[in-house]
Amino acid sequence: MSTQEQAVAVTRRLLIDGQLVETEQTLASLDPATGEVFGYAPEATVAEVDAAVGAARRAFDTTDWSTNHELRARCLNQLYQALRDNVEELRELTISEVGATRALTHGNQLEVPFEIVRYYAGLLEGYEWSEDLGNIEIRGQQHHRWVEKEAAGVVAAIAAYNYPHQLALAKLAPSLAAGCTVVLKGAPDTPLSTLALGEIIAQTDIPAGVVNVLTSSDIEVGKRMTTHPDVDVVTFTGSTPVGREIMAAASATLKKVFLELGGKSAMILLDDADYVKSAQFAAFSVATHAGQGCALTTRVLVPAADHDKVAQMIAGVFAHVTYGDPRDPKTYMGPLISERQRDKVDGIVQRAVAAGATLVAGGEKVDPGFFYKPTLLANVDPDSEIAQEEVFGPVIALIPYTDEDDAVRIANNSIYGLSGGIMSADQERAKAVARRVRTGTFSINGGNYFSADAPFGGYKQSGIGREMGRQGLEEFLELKTFAEVLA
Template sequence: MSFFPENTSRLFIDGELRASSGGTYPVLDPSNGEEIGHAADATEDETSAAVAAARRAFDTTDWSRDHALRARCLRQLREAIDARLEEIREFTIAEVGAEHFLTTGPQLEGPVQGLDYWAELVEGFEWVTDLGTADVMGLSSRREVRREAAGVVAAITPWNFPHQINFAKIGPALAAGCTVVLKPAPDTPWCAAMLGELAGATDLPPGVLNIVTSSRNEIGAQLTRDPGVDLVSFTGSTATGKAIMRTAADSLKRVFLELGGKSASIVLDDADLGSACMMTAVNASMHAGQGCALTTRLLVPRERLDEAIELTTAALAGLAPGDPRDPGTMCGPIISARQRDRIAEYVELARAEGGTIECGGAPPEDKTSGYWFTPTLISGLDPSSRVAQEEIFGPVLVILAHDGDQHAIDIANDSPYGLSGAVWGSDPARIEYVVNSVRTGTLGVNGAQWYGVDVPFGGFKQSGIGREMGIEGFAEYLETKAVGTPG
């Protein structure tokens, strides 16, 4: 496998693969804890060089104005990835612990195919809107509105769905005409680093795309401060998002933030309880619960609480953690020992808050290496408890009782987050009322999926600012300019 280890242990700056003067750091396979290679550990000077290259490419080339070139490069990048898709799938599973079945969707193939969407959008977008001629203070003037690239983008991405989030940022940013410095999470650097080699198969001008991997989160903070950066696009924790906003305020940088979630799956009293409990259990457990939009609160009618606990416990029992390379595995490993221990701490907190661990609650006994946690159901908590309010980022589902539709809505909305959710029922009018009342950026009805490259993704409240993907996500990387000429 040619990506191991040389080409994934280099930085990509100004069109060149280069070794880092900061050396390298180890990359681990979370399914067994073993070292599988190394990644370049970028220094502050190298990060500054990446920003300078992006700045130069934006300011001195036609990249931002050459729509045809951008569309061509995006398609070339997709083709280069397709040619090595199985190779990339293999190391994605190894590095991320991503389940094989998810790599056929949002963990790989979905976002890669989405590059065609961004290319088509470049070609069909209305870059100039003619507002016609008007008499303005005695002068006949023709007005138009132009959409232009925002500038240099610092894209800072997390470890849980790296391909999805990397491409959800660089796809629209490059399509819009921006230049990019991509800084991936320390745990999953290869999913970003591989783009450096693949960029060589495209017509991307030097400096348009730069990739700096690092073991230190301080490199992300440096990008946020750098005066050469015009826009910061960040996905991660709400706490870090707030810090980015504070730092970016000094230079009034634009920020896009996709942050945390504690999404509710609302089961109405006329719903198919078995399907709702099964699907919510699967949703909370896939990728070991390491997804901000996964539903981790299950709200059921109080009179059916015991039945729902029984059904959900049975469903979770069939989702035992397994080898992510097995196409049948739904729940893979936890990304790191630190994250596994954090999940365990929340389970202990649930006990202290008066909760009952209905199933799971610990690493599986048959896994002696790597980082794992058994899908867990917790009952008996107050909706205001920390475990029912805070994002755990593990396969932990909290079940709560409600006393009717409005009470369920109130519980769902009683959260600092508003990222995703679900509703289950059979009365269309009641379902519509819930959909209109829950303050969340995405929501699925009776198991239907909202995900797609053409669908805007983001949240209300402390789940973020702005939208990623779709036309709305494309607009995040554009500026608006109004021009008047003699009419």
């Protein structure tokens, strides 16, 4: 099949008001493993945003979606089954467009996110939508008070490219469970993956207008979504600089804003840690999806006396990381998403070396496609660009520290606070240090906190709010307090 024939075969449509819609302009999607055009997606304009928001507004205001808990649970269960039924098509699409390895699609790139949908369907079954506050006496009369939880309204959801299914479903499932209606915009680097979710939703009983799915590379589309007067909530996953712009834009109408932003997470190796296991964990973690994960521990903090030894261990592990065609089951690491992203990663690495960091491994582009060798920079200054800026590539900054207090200081020396990790032979010691690090998630000796029932989000400039868990549902709820005079 020629590239053009393949592109036509995977072209998809927008979902607006229950209808699958084509547009005059299209957006090319590249296969990052080859750099060639993989397919084309519709290029939404501001007019499509207005149509989608209008549909979501009508669905929220004129139907019983926001109050019919049983309907929402049934639709979420149906969506979960539809995702399972289409898993193999979604898998091949994700490998080709996202550059995710086949193994990752059995995990957080595809199948694990399905469980978010099922989790929220189950959460609805026993969720308490009201809380009784009891009676109080005021001027001789009894007043009964209670609080009810209501859907927040129309949600504008904007997702990043790195884990498109995870990011979309972590916004869609709780907002739908809450009774909101949604306009979802996929990232311009991975539009087909998000549109595929829209086409699956169109086959379910989710009413027209409840979910609308757009893709576009036009910055005005995103701006319109975040400033539209009929949007009540904005949820965004992406970089901190863009998050700041969205928060500022949404402030004009005081929209509820929920942001999952960047990270520069630190892994602390205490002096009693198993360095061999720690090096393996650190290296393979940062190579996951070519380092394109906001919560990855890209700063590794090590006792100064053991710095060089640990550097050689991590470099040795990197030498065994297989990278290449993500379709090959033996491949551990796929490509970066684009040439633009690869240039950004390489630029930061080269500037770090020029600033005095030691390049121990990697630091090279690999063609064809957008591959970058797993890279280790040692003797890194904790105040330098490579230690402070999110790279979003397979790059570790190895930083020496003097004692526990110094390690905690370095770990907290960041505008971010998304995640972190610690390795130690003493579990209680590890937990004591972990509690001093200001982040929203934390891994102790490789513990995995990431699941549908666990809230995920960060401190400081890593964001506002939490995705997943009961807290993820409540991001999309408003509280209404009632009082009545008893006869």
